[in-house]
Amino acid sequence: MDPSESTTNNHTLNSTGGGYPWEVSDKARLCRFLCFGSEGDMYTAREEGRVSLENAGALLSLLQEGRGSEVVEEIKRFTQDGRAVRLGPSLFALALCSQHSELKTRQAAFKALKEVCRDPAHLFSFIQYKKELKEGMKCGIWGRALRKAVSDWYNDQDAMSLAAAVTKCKQREGWSHQDLLRLSHAKPTRDAIALISKYVTKGWKEVQGAYADKENSEEVVRVLSYLEVVEKVKHSCDETEVVNLIEEHKLEREQLLTDHLKSKQVWRALLKEMPLHSVLKILGKMTSNKMLEPGSSETQIICDRLQSESALKKARIHPLSILLASENYKRGQGYQGKTRWEPDSCILKAMDSAFYKSFMNVEPVGKRVLVAVDVSTSLNSVVPGSAVSTAVAAAAVTMIFNRTEADTHVLAFSEGAVVPCSVSARMTIAEATAELVKIPSRSTDCTLPITWATDNGKSVDVFIILTNNPLWTLAASPVESLRKHRQASGANSKLVMCGLTSIGHAIADTEDRGLLSICGFDLGALSVIHNLAQDLI
Template structure:
């Protein structure tokens, strides 16, 4: 079955939904409205890694020097700063199907011979590389583009850009960054901090982020108790599954992790319970258990009960700001949990 999608303006004229990139007011450089200009080709590359008029859905793989003729042409014309601005727009406005072309283009500009072009990308790193995975990808592309050259990639400009990326974040944002993605493309945070010679601009925030990162623990429910689990962010889904199936299952009682932490003398900021079981049995009152932990540890602990199905079980009328029930799980759930942890909701 084939569908043709179109919209109709109030005046009665009809506009096809797919005719956006050939007008002078969007990505054209002037001239004929339907001419495929260099800017259009550049935008296509940043959008789906090809200057051609063919997009292949779900195509993965590393971005290479192929299909970069227009990108090089813009740099040779002395328009590198414009290229970097276009990279920023695609990264920030959600125009790109995948962001690897932006990281590749940013890395390429950062190693171009002309000074202004070479400087502009480093000032844009924080805006384009919005999380750890992005930063790792950018660094890896720089390494690949430097293969065969005598000099290394860790010159002063890159060291400063990486240091600023870490130091310009608050403690919670930095903690989230280093725990969500610990390594990618063969790089770790320890590698980047060491090679960039990063020194904390705010020692307290840096220490707080390190403590949060170091004290993250994973427990699994097993036969009426909770036991330590070796699952970590470094594992693939298959590896995590192998570890989880080793542990006999058990009931999901949200009071057990709280009791475990209290008995072990651990100060926990946020308990996050993930389960695919919509109903839980409680050995004790969740509210009372958390209050006891708060009193003993002196920590303003919070509890998030997240059921991974759309039919969840919420704690009724707790009247406690530190409790949250999440039904279903998506990217929005991560933002909600983070906001609770930071006392924003």
């Protein structure tokens, strides 16, 4: 955020520090909206509600002020730099900009389309948001500008990447590639794109007839061969042939038939190249249907990949992703209760190893951090929507900051005092959890960690307070304590209040941009903390 937006004259905190709270500007609200779909000071984990105009007051205000180009630049930044917890709000905002009355804003939005919508699923969502925004306005959405932008999206793709994309993601949100190519009146600018367009709109037989006797370019020949493989696998009942095609052409699960996925040999071939994120999601299901059995080669493939530093680095797997998947796998059943499995000890060991190795993927915030765990109540409940206990979640957060930030303090606090807590960067997740749960329970006072830092002359940039209590039940608000710490330390201190079991209530109704509440916990919560620490929201 631009520090010039805040001045001491209107009692806001400027870039040199001080005790006044920050003003929550429209720009800040926009950035929160792009990050997690709400302009308020509360992030709710795993909440995937449909975005609407009701959530976008600041976005509308900025557009009315003629700052549409600025909005589009923020949308690009949040999507390209991986700042957005969810992509839906950015796609919604871009759709809104593309329909704004100001020509300059519309042009900027359509120009940004191919940068923001990196795959077909994004493009389909963008088009659907445009349709929803136009409903009730009694006018179409397929004007010249949208037709050109969609046509350019297809024409600017690498031909082989597009061939893979249209065969893996054929339709979403009620739209298909056939719809988009027809409605945009797309005119392919390269022979290979024309071939893919014909394949999507007319089918493989038409393509075969049209290109059989032609002298084709090298690029067209490559795309033709790839599409032939995709068609071949769709009609093959030969297990060996399917396996060979997967291994030779790196085909993915979405390009196969349901019957193919009943074969262990097919799964073994898929697992060699399957993205690790996808592997983590289906471990339980694959163990349940006996695709993964103790001592099998398929199980060994997965264990080797999970423990490969190069594979973890390439996939940029975050340790919290592995922890959440591991605790779910350990649980032995899906959330609906229908799928059950016996967790494999080798897979659990591999996931434990992967958890520690993946710390190399955590991007440090480069700030002075204090993580404080409220141990006034028992930490044996479960974080909503996960299989992770609040004790393990709290231990994981302390470890993530302890291991990746140069200046981190970890405190535990209970009734009336900060209590001794020897969680260190050298501990395992089990040791850190045990350290937190051994402290006796009493009542909660979330001002204690901030007061401790102030009294001990510790300047803190980001306070992260983790509590098992619902946020709205806390009697003492830490807002005043934060203000005093800012005054005493001269730091632009921020505070994240995280109610690990909360489901949607913030701790305080405040207009201080340095305060944020988190209800529940997931990987997105860490992104929100990172963005707040870096003045991005």
